[in-house]
Amino acid sequence: MSPTRVRLPFLDRAEAGALLAEALRETNPEDPVVLALPRGGVAVAAPVADLLGAPLDVLVTRKIGFPGQPELGVGAIAEGGEPVFDTRMLGRLHMGPEDLETVVRRERRELARRVRVYRGERPLPDLAGRTVIVVDDGLATGGTARAALRAVRALQGGRGRVTLAVPVAAADTAEDMRDEADEVVVLATPGGFRAVGQWYELFDQLTDADVLALLAAPPPGG
Incomplete structure (x- = not known):
């Protein structure tokens, strides 16, 4: 998916996640599961999982x-x-x-x-045959995202699709990721990219407690 027109900087990860969720809904993913890269990616992924009605978990890198x-x-x-x-x-x-x-x-x-x-002793959900949406708060060099995407491929055993979804990315990195994922959804690839945090007004570092609270939050209406 080509970058869409959005206002930068994003207010925070929650706003970026809500906008990303709308873009992902247009792709109509089949049987999706959302895997966030902690810590910052979890705050972006929570509204994505909510809107898609998909389970949310972390993929640790x-x-x-x-x-x-x-x-x-x-x-x-x-x-x-x-x-x-x-x-x-x-x-x-x-x-x-x-x-x-x-x-x-x-x-x-x-x-x-x-x-x-x-996760304690709880394993990752079964990813075979599903659309796995890997979410982070942005892509600079893409090293952790690449490792995550390849791990998902291995866990799927060749069955299923992989989507990488981020609010903002360095343009070259986003293009490189198209060799790793079936689909790359990115809202903005601005010039002058130095770091992910420059594209957010609020970019506080999340704690483990923040991550656990987001993972434990019930879905809307739940």
Whole structure:
């Protein structure tokens, strides 16, 4: 879906999610399930799930950072999937995936811990044969989204569709994601993209408690 005309910046994630939900409803997804990338993606995904009448859950991801400089992302991993590396970045750093084994093991442990926090012992819903809508609050480099989409593909076992839905994205990243998803729904791809937060008036960091409250909220009329 081509970007639609929206007013930027969005007020907050809830407003962005409501607008995204309207765009997704036009795609008429079949048997949808909404998977949000925590933490910020959950606040966007909640109104999407409400409008579509779809179950909402999280798909936990972790960035794989450069050793000694963890804020520099060189890959990502999502539950149910394998690490996905930025091969161009690794090439510039003269590194290979084997140089990141210690970091990957650490991020796997943290990923498992966060899964327990958000879902306890409850597994992900069965995704086979369903339209899985992966939602985040925006796309900058797309590393975590790519890992999430590949994990969903693996969990589906080749049965079902995958949609990536975000309110705002860097144009090149949104285009790259079309190789990973059956459909990419993005409301805006503005120029001068530096960070997701610049396109929101309110962009507070969510806590685990915020995520759990959104996941526990009953559907409208429920």
